Amino acid sequence: MTDKQALRSEMRARRKALALVAPYAAERLAGFADDLPGAVVHALYLPIGAEMDPRPLAARLAYEGYDLCLPVVTAPDTPLIFRWWRPGDDLAPDAAGIPAPLPSAREMQPELILTPLLAFDGAGGRLGQGGGYYDRTFAARPEALRVGVAYAGQRVDRLSLLDHDIPLHGVLTETGYTALP
Incomplete structure (x- = not known):
């Protein structure tokens, strides 16, 4: 097992424990919507497993009139595309089997991409699941703001980044939004 695989395993367990002890973290996170960097089109995600749930945030952003989309x-091995979405819209499995907006939904160009993660550091480092979808997407959309969505307890001292890893501009947790260098 590589160091990165071991860290992913450790961080999945940590995230699962954080989800159990903080059942209202997603609602608290949504309370910091106004602290996000300015953008009209927000890309969110639907949570898998113990990922921080951005659906309360999505509901607030939709209510406030922002355009939303999902990956x-x-x-x-291709970058993600994003399609228009509102909470409650019908979904269908995409090529990876993940619920996504229907093919008839309009393709969007998000200005801010909210991304799930396993770990983050204070320098903008992000440890994802390992599939590379967000790394390819960030490389294809360098103008988009990249914001990790996580439990505050997912922060680590330092992540070892590879050449293809693109840092985050900030992280949103149940304790607030933090801009990163």
Whole structure:
């Protein structure tokens, strides 16, 4: 097992424990919506497993009139595309089997991409699941603001980044929004 695989395993367990002890973290996180960097089109995600749930945040952003979209996997080893979405819209599995907006939904160009993660550090480092979808997407959309969504307890001292890893601009947790260098 590599160091990164071991860290992913450790952080999945930590995130699961954080989810159990903080059942209202997603609602608290939504309370910091006004602290996010300015953008009209927000890309969110639907949580898998113990990922921080951005649906309360999505409901607030939708109520406030922001355009929302969700990621869609169209093929392996390609960047994500994003399609228009509102809470309650019908979804269908994308190429990775993840619920996504229907193909008839309009494709969007998000200005701010909210991304799930396993760990983050104070320098903008992000440890994802390892599939590379968000790394490819960030590389294809360098103008988009990249904001991790996590439990505050997912922060680590330092992550080892590879050349293809693109840092986050900030992190939103149940304790607030933090801009990163």
